[in-house]
Amino acid sequence: MTPLVSAAVLLAAVTHASWNAIAHRITDKLVGFTLILAGGVLIGAVIAPFAEFPAGRAWPYLMLSAGIHLAYVVLLMASFRLGDFGQAYPIARGTAPLVVTLFAALFAHEVPDRWGAAGIAFTCVGLTGVAVWGMRGHRPNWAAIGAALATGLSIASYTVVDGLGVRASGSALGYTAWLMVLQGLAVPAYAVCFRWRRETVAVLRPVAVLGLLGAALSVAAYGLVLWAQTRAELAPVAALRESSILVGAAIGAAFFKERFGLPRIAAAGLLVVGIGLMLHTG
Template sequence: MGSGAGAAVPLVVLAAAALHATWNALAHAIKDKLVGFVLISIGYTGCSAVLVCFVPFPDAAAWPFLCTSLVIQVGYMGLLIMAYRLGDFGQMYPIARGTSPLLVALAAAALLGEPLTLGALLGLPLICLGLVGLALADGIPGRRQLPALAAALGTGTTIAGYTVVDGSGVRHSGTVLGYIAWSFLCQGLPIPLIAWRLRGRALLGQLRPALWTGLAGGVLSMTAYGLVLWAQDHGSLAAVAALRETSIVIGALIGAVVFHERLGRRRMTASATVLAGIAVLELVRL
């Protein structure tokens, strides 16, 4: 590994975090959320269709994981659509992103027998505290806010689910890039097919107003993941995993600046607390 590449890792990961928050913001900005995610799916399906022509085919042992991940990804998309339809971006995005590392750490301890490290014992309470702070940032949630919060927490749960599944699947694939390319290609098909089933030919006209915004979101989504893969190959996995979650704070800032949502000291402090907990969880491995 060259020193130049190593020095570039933090900047690359920060760029990936910004791109991840940005494509989610583009999805939130599209008024018809189903249309938005159809276009995003088409965007990264097109990219992955090109990529699969140049990467090895995953081993047969990886396909049960790919299929399981596909099912979870459909649930993830549905819950994310619901969260962005019902809640503020600056609140929904940090909750969804912050829930995932918490659940992955707990699942690794409970299901895979991985011991809880000092970092986990210190970081998990911080993440929980930050998530509670985000949920209560606007006061005690009323009945109208509960569906949005439930959708955001459900989104985080599905992120944790496909993170664990893909983490196992890629080890059986024999090719990291091949696994990722086929994963994106497969997961890009269900949402457009479901939308076509629900709306029929009317969907084609509904796609036009948001065409370039949605397609750009899909390209940014796959680009962000590609940057993370490059960074993981050239730097510390723990450092990359922690640094990429700066997207939580970036998402909160986008909510305030772009969507004119109320940021406030509570939301900002809660988002920073989640980020700090994730950093401790990933970096303190004792």
């Protein structure tokens, strides 16, 4: 994890938390994700002609990733509908790094050294602390927790699939563009054809600008992560990316009137230690 790669992933964390906050802010989750995904399709279609076409061996990964991303979107919508942003987002994102570490060892033969493992562990403890604090004093909403945990598993799955796929593609930009196109078609097509039909424009217009901003942030966030995965191992990138949890907690406090509190500050400290240990491997 070089400083340049780390900076790219941290920027991705900020943009990722921002588009998730936008998705949460839009009351009708289907409207929000339709705009974000359709906007991603448009951005990908604009970028694709100017980027190198992904190599043939990358396409099985692209197709598999598109399916996993669809499951991820459905689960994320359920998480946001059932739970608070400050709780659902940390659980969903916080469960992913450890699973990515396991999957990366199994499928990419990437086993972190002692510094990398320690950094991932500190990061996961910090992220878990944010999630646990979000449940303090409340009766557990098991439906929301279950949806968030399933979302985390889908995140870990597409992280590893895309890490292998972007390395096989020969072009991080081309892979990003085509992934946006492939993953973004199903939900908007369903919404337009089976839910809104002639009322589509009227339904989308009130939050169109906000949703398309979310789309631009989403593409930027994942494009940066895919680029980073071509230059660093999958597990440290995944762990560092999930610092978006703390950004999300700050957004929840600032815009959704959710408490931040000392436990989250302590979690931020652990996260900083984890980042330092991961940078030591570079």
